[in-house]
Amino acid sequence: MSTTTLAGREIHVDAEGFLTEYDEWDETLAQQLADQIGIAMTPEHWDVVRFLRADYAETGQTATTRRVNAVGGFPVKQQFALFPKKPGKKMSYIAGLPKPAGCV
Amino acid sequence: MTDMQAKPAVVPDFGDDDDTDRKLVIICSKGNLDMAYPGLVLANSALGEGIAVDLFFTFWGFDMITRSRQKKLSFTPVGNTAMHLPFGGRMPQWLSPFPGMTWVATRMMRKQIDDLGVPPVDEFLDQIVASGGRLWACQMSADMQKLTMEDLRDDVEGIITAADFMDLSEGAQTLFI
Numbered sequence: 665m666s667t668t669t670l671a672g673r674e675i676h677v678d679a680e681g682f683l684t685e686y687d688e689w690d691e692t693l694a695q696q697l698a699d700q701i702g703i704a705m706t707p708e709h710w711d712v713v714r715f716l717r718a719d720y721a722e723t724g725q726t727a728t729t730r731r732v733n734a735v736g737g738f739p740v741k742q743q744f745a746l747f748p749k750k751p752g753k754k755m756s757y758i759a760g761l762p763k764p765a766g767c768v
Numbered sequence: 769m770t771d772m773q774a775k776p777a778v779v780p781d782f783g784d785d786d787d788t789d790r791k792l793v794i795i796c797s798k799g800n801l802d803m804a805y806p807g808l809v810l811a812n813s814a815l816g817e818g819i820a821v822d823l824f825f826t827f828w829g830f831d832m833i834t835r836s837r838q839k840k841l842s843f844t845p846v847g848n849t850a851m852h853l854p855f856g857g858r859m860p861q862w863l864s865p866f867p868g869m870t871w872v873a874t875r876m877m878r879k880q881i882d883d884l885g886v887p888p889v890d891e892f893l894d895q896i897v898a899s900g901g902r903l904w905a906c907q908m909s910a911d912m913q914k915l916t917m918e919d920l921r922d923d924v925e926g927i928i929t930a931a932d933f934m935d936l937s938e939g940a941q942t943l944f945i
Contacts, residue, residue: 668778681778700779729816730895731885740898749818750782757780767809768886 671696682762686720689760697758709746709758712738716759726756728764783818791820791940798945799828801841801877801889807945808892815899822936823896825924826906829945830913833903833921838890842874890921897923904928904936 667674668681671693676684683689683697694713698705705713715736719727729752733740747754752764792814796807811821831837844864845851851859851873863869878888887895897903905920905927917927928936 666778670777677778679778681780700777701782702784728885729899730812730887733895734885734887740895744899749784750816752816753780754782766885768812768884768892 670700678762680763682757683760684762686760689717694758694760697760701754701757703747703754703758705758706746708742712736712743712746712755713759716755716761720759720761725766726759726761726764728752728766728768730768731766788818789820789939791822793822793824793937793940793942795824795826795942795944796829796832797825797827799831799837799841801843801874803945804829804832804841804889805881805886807943808889808896809886810943811896811901812892812899815896815901821896821901822904822940823901824904824906824928824933824936826909830905830909830915832889833893833905833924834915834919835921836919838893838921839888841889842870843877844870845873846870893921893923904933906930906933 666677666679668677669675673688673693675688675693678684691710695705698709703709712732715732715738716727719731719735727736729740729743732738732743732755743751743755747758756763792811794807794811796804798804807823811823814821825833831841845859846864846869848864849858849861851864853859854876881888886892893903903921903924905917905924907927907929910916910927917924920927926932
């Protein structure tokens with residue numbers, strides 16, 4: 665595990681740059697994470713990110729696109745539109761969570 | 769403080785700038801419940817990684833896209849020596865063909881799939897299409913089974929020939945399942 669500096673503070677990240685400490689995240693940081701990967705956050709983006717945070721707090725796992733759809737109620741098409749090409753990874757990165765571990 | 773800020777932030781590479789045209793074509797030729805899933809799982813994962821996916825349904829794989837059949841795929845333990853029982857041991861081969869075994873085994877597998885949060889075949893295909901996946905049906909299989917576009921899911925884009933398939937799969941990684 666290494667650390668990196670973002671939004672003026674030190675954060676713990678894995679080798680790829682995903683946050684490893686749930687509590688080091690806040691929405692200011694999320695805005696920076698989104699900027700870094702070229703995602704312009706809109707209220708719809710925030711809804712998805714907040715769902716991911718709440719779901720992780722409950723289950724201890726990052727929701728897959730399937731779960732974000734089935735439980736969060738965000739259609740898969742919308743997820744691809746908001747977080748192009750790799751929605752599962754991009755939304756978990758912004759939400760400060762590990763990449764989804766499930767296959768589906 | 770200045771030292772810390774000088775350290776570059778670690779940012780994942782999502783490959784957005786890569787000029788990739790990686791493409792996957794999956795041939796789904798089986799209509800058994802257990803053999804429907806490998807193609808669906810791989811297609812879904814590939815789409816989630818930004819890889820273009822075409823699914824080509826042929827022979828028994830037609831059941832996956834035929835409206836009246838796609839919710840009724842079954843699993844049979846007949847001829848499957850890797851069928852393990854929940855309480856340990858293997859399913860004896862002499863027992864597999866008994867009446868009702870397919871029904872029991874299918875119910876068990878559906879439940880296991882559902883417990884993992886993995887959708888049934890028809891919903892899985894909905895998700896794949898919503899993710900940008902494209903569905904194609906095989907002409908010869910349609911002719912053999914006397915099926916037309918009317919019988920297939922609305923999101924099947926066409927019934928195509930083997931020659932069309934050659935165009936479709938040009939430059940793609942192709943998997944036969």
